[in-house]
Amino acid sequence: MNYRDLRGKTAIVGVGHAGLGEAPGYTDMELLTRAAYAAVKDAGLRMQDIDGIATSSVSASMWLMSVVETLGLRPTYIDGTCVGGSSFMSYIQAAAHALWSGQCNAVLVCYGSAQRTSALGRGVITNARKVLDPQPYEVPYEPMNPPSSYALAARRHMHEFGTRREHLAEVAVAARAWARLNPEAYSRDPLTIDDVLSARRVSDPLTVRDCCLVTDGGGAFVMTRADRAATLKQKPAYILGSATAVWNRQISCMEDLTVTAARQSGALAFDMAGCKPADIDVVQLYDAFTINTILFLEDLGFCAKGEGGAFVSGGAIAPGGRLAVNTNGGGLSCVHPGMYGVFLVIEAVRQLRGEGGARQVRDANLALAHGNGGTLSSQSTVVLGTAATL
Template sequence: MDPSLLHRKVAIVGVAESDIGRVPHKSKFQLSAEASKKALDEAGLTKDDVDGVFTTIITEGGQFSSMMMAEYMGITPRYTDSTSIGGSSFVAYVEHAAMAIATGLCSVALICHGSTNISDRGGKAGPVSGASHIFGPAQFEEPYGVSTVGSYALAAARHMHEYGTTSEQLAEIAVATRHWASMNPLARMRDRITIEDVLNSRMIASPLHLLDCCLVTDAGGAVVLTSMERAKDLKKRPIAVLGTGEAHTHRMISQMPDLTQTAAKISGKLAFERAGVTHADIDVAEIYDSFTITVLLTLESLGFCKKGEGGAFVSGQRTAPGGDFPMNTQGGALSYTHPGMFGIFTVIEAVRQLRGECGPRQVPNAEVAIANGTGGVLSSTGTIILGRE
């Protein structure tokens, strides 16, 4: 692909989250729609400007999601996308939307997400499907008690085995992320924690402790994109899409080619090439942190450090406020919010950091940001690199 094809052609012009945390009185449809309204408002656009809709899993079973949300909001799109690759979907949608806008297939793209994950199930993480009879390839995993945390634990155990990574190093990520959350009034968990707190928290699936795991919350989020040309007339400072990439390597954890490397190895390389920037150019990183191990594997796979060196990379609170690698600056899925799929919130925070809107948690002079979503069980990734225009 010609790196110039999408480079700076498309801008993110609106981002918003809905009420987040525990919001039992609002449906997931309402959370998605309210976030959409706020994101359109800050851009100075209305729903009638939207001609591209991107969303998933809003319906039971996930089918027809873009139709459902477009109908709910009274939108008639001429570009529609319900690609469903897990929490990374909403980052991959940035690539899809940029392509659709750059080629004229749509002019204003709305990416939206809503979930009442905690209100729906009382805050308990459940099985992959919850079904009693398993059809399809999942019948070779679910009868053995596989779960999301169990799958990620297998990756963590293998990384420790191959590279000597320690629980203390994984805990560094949780501690740094909570430090950022302490500076975000919207974050669900704001009390500072220590490495010992993480190590002393209940073991869920060895080697992952409770505090290595993301939250379960309700939340909605939305991102609005349009052409850079049109963006310059809108209310917010446009944030340019510099480069994007997406990939997936498997669906089930037992089929992952290498438990210590994610598809970010592919999507990240594409995003950097297309953006025409290097790792040294990245001022702030928003890395989907479903579990601490997700971050460590992603940093390695994106090439911020060599394979196996992720533990050393995050040590000494390097990703915390004041560290030289500011990461997950809103408090991440570990401490800010996690409605089952977090990808859209990595995009929202990256945009806010580049606009300079983050108050006490603002990374000074952030000009280039990376956001990386991971979906499934380390299965899929979407990587985007954004920059100030």
Template sequence: MSQERFPRGKTAIVSSATYGIGEAPGLTSLDLAVRASVQALSAVGLAPADVDGLFIGLPDDYLSGLSFTEYLGISPRLTDNNRTGGSSFQTHAIHAALALDAGLCDVALIAYGSNQRSGAGKLVSSMRPSPYEGPYRLARPVGGYALAASRYAARYGLKKEQLGAVAIAARQWAQKNPDAFMREPLSMEEYLASRMVCDPFSVRDCCLVTDGAAAVVMVRADRARDLAARPAYLLGGAAAAWHKDITNMPDLTVTAASLSGPRAMALAGVAPRDIDVVELYDAFTLNTILFLEDLGFCAKGEGAAFVEGGRIAPGGELPVNTNGGGLSCVHPGMYGLFTMVEAAQQLAGSAGERQVPGAKLALAHGNGGELSSQATLVLGVEDTI
């Protein structure tokens, strides 16, 4: 087995931004990504022309690296359009760290945007059924995740109220975030009465359908201190995948986060107990439970009980999805980059009312496909290096 090497603490996110969260009619996905990017760059005194490492993957443009380059009239030395679904952006950060450390680029921009809500008006998935699945007409992607939830319930037990605890915690965090799309109070009674979509998921178990864009700027550590007061240093990152279609998932109750998480934390030199804030890709309420288990915050089969009693809500012992997550803040087709933005802002101390006091270590986890691709980043402030 090869020994993994990672430039621990040698690169950092120095700026992050979001744009158009909720509804942004009249703007294309590219427009949105550009606006978030320019905002993130200008916040640290950089211009688009400074970007020589571009990492982007728009939902409606498989040549988005070229489109973005043309739009801004820049000439990056390195362009990465890797697509693994919602985990793409964590993999972009890993690639950016390696490229920066190797001197292949000096300013790396990771960007995403989607006008899914104002354009299509519904969740758009790039997943297409295999010839073997097609005749059964499984709803995508909700049907795949519902299968996983049903299997989890059969093996470990799963109360509807436990899924509800995830949705309610996300909403409580969103109420502290002025940019979140859905901030109305959500009670357990309202959750239990919500419209069923795909058993056992009701509409409140499913991610939002929004517009929105996000961007982060990464540089080497020696430059980060000059650009930002509190950079978010990338301490470790890892990715893993072992299927595409849900029917080929080896075990519907275990995701490849069980590989990416421990590897990322080992590279960072930290354990789950050290993490102050956790940002997870919560496309569905089940995701939060599975990822908390697979990343090591609790044992397999204990995640449903773990989220009860407000443990992951504001004031709980483990702050999870502090912006409101994909369930209540934003979900424009792919959410992974927004976990990185929120993690960086928490470490920068700029999260306002939702700020986790004294946050020094943050985890940002992305998920792609039908629990298919998993990627994990560990970020920390300077004194964690």
């Protein structure tokens, strides 16, 4: 089977989340479980209907097995691969293959983290990075990662293309403007360019407002074959294109600090979907730091390399701008519990369903969600569409 043959053959039929922001007293697993049940219910299914599972966490080894045990599943398809925050989007292509082949009938992709309120969760993540992921060219020098790695990319972009601090700040301000339309967003106070520039410096040139939130939260979505999706209670979001690419782990091993593997994953996803950036109605990008949004807009083809700063200027990606980007408020203002990718998919699906409320993008039929893992390491792109795009 050619990968293009999978276009539109599967769909996301249920989404759910739990404990966004702060969920004191809950564990990672409890947040995952609540989100998983919410997604399955949203799809009009029961947990016993789930026979495929994909999940990962940096807080525990063999996490997948614990999730299967907790949910009481007997899956015929499993995926526990962890490539950082883009993991939950990278699962989509393999899950589509498993569904189309008949290996399984309903795949649950799920995640949970109590990173904000659980001191144990923060400690496990820190220790895991030191022990299990040594990164020999960086960790011995004890950089303040991940902020310093992203600051390095930001500085290089500024040096090479004349990108200004104000351009980075535009990204944060746009995300906050969307968040102010989203009652579920964690940070909803007004934010200006000057607020971003004058905030506490974290790693030059980034201030704390250039950095994602640290929150709790669980998220999940359910995939089925397209024929079954049409019979379920929710409007399906069809998987039109999906691809994942990895070129490096450590940012010091990037060939060019201004070019990410999103260039590869995006091109493959667009090819599979049979569309181009100009066709996309709504975009969800993994904005762990403000520079991410600029880099991904360039690498995915929404603008030329080096033009990302100018592209986002003047509220261009804010409500009412030329391109709707991170309509829930993104990782900068909505939610970011360690690994954010699953929430990109949830928001894309909700926009295609027309469930965005005050932030709803009019006539949204094509949505792109793009995940990032590590320090500009793994990149995963998914193009979703309504029935009108099939």
